[in-house]
Amino acid sequence: EDQVTQSPEALRLxxxxxxxxxxxxxxxGLRGLFWYRQDPGKGPEFLFTLYSAGEEKEKERLxxxxxxxxxxxxxxxxxxxxxxxYLCASDAGNxxxxxxxxxxxxxx
Amino acid sequence: xxGVTQTPKFxxxxxxxxxxxxxxxxxNHEYMSWYRQDPGMGLRLIHYSxxxxxxxxxxxxxxxxxSRSTTEDFPLRLxxxxxxxxxxxxxxxxxxxxxxxxxxxxxxxxx
Numbered sequence: 001e002d003q004v005t006q007s008p009e010a011l012r013l014x015x016x017x018x019x020x021x022x023x024x025x026x027x028x029g030l031r032g033l034f035w036y037r038q039d040p041g042k043g044p045e046f047l048f049t050l051y052s053a054g055e056e057k058e059k060e061r062l063x064x065x066x067x068x069x070x071x072x073x074x075x076x077x078x079x080x081x082x083x084x085x086y087l088c089a090s091d092a093g094n095x096x097x098x099x100x101x102x103x104x105x106x107x108x
Numbered sequence: 109x110x111g112v113t114q115t116p117k118f119x120x121x122x123x124x125x126x127x128x129x130x131x132x133x134x135x136n137h138e139y140m141s142w143y144r145q146d147p148g149m150g151l152r153l154i155h156y157s158x159x160x161x162x163x164x165x166x167x168x169x170x171x172x173x174x175s176r177s178t179t180e181d182f183p184l185r186l187x188x189x190x191x192x193x194x195x196x197x198x199x200x201x202x203x204x205x206x207x208x209x210x211x212x213x214x215x216x217x218x219x
Binding site for chain 1: 156166167207209211212
């Protein structure tokens, strides 16, 4: 059975304090690893798709990386507007398996 | 450009009632899907469709029906609502059978 585990469950950061979120997966035949951002009361917002180990993608202060067993979302010098829940999901063919998410709070 | 539109935003039902959650998209995406999001459970796939006339079950399909008569619309029907179906429901669309655009959800409470 495909499994995706995110850690930590919650993360409190000071503005400017860089950190990383972890997404561990056990999937047969991974076709892609997705990262989303979700704000309260909203649907997930697509951030990145990673397809192969060693791949990296960046968007503003966010950088996602992928290995054969896990993915990391690095937040560099975060700002309060980066506060959100970050979700990762694995794609093994038409069906995404989501992790439970990491709630990030960035304080000014 | 509205993207993915879900209606209603909120709904309260009594046990045993039926209802349809609507999802409409204007991006001409072939792939559409329904998820439910529960505290501590993450998002779970209910049903998905890879094109008009084609639907398939996800992880938690019991108690739900879908149909896909057009590219634009993918309604989710609750046949006989149960308290266990209290959740937030999200519709998602995408290309290459990967969900990239989510609606803002329908918050459903069943008493």
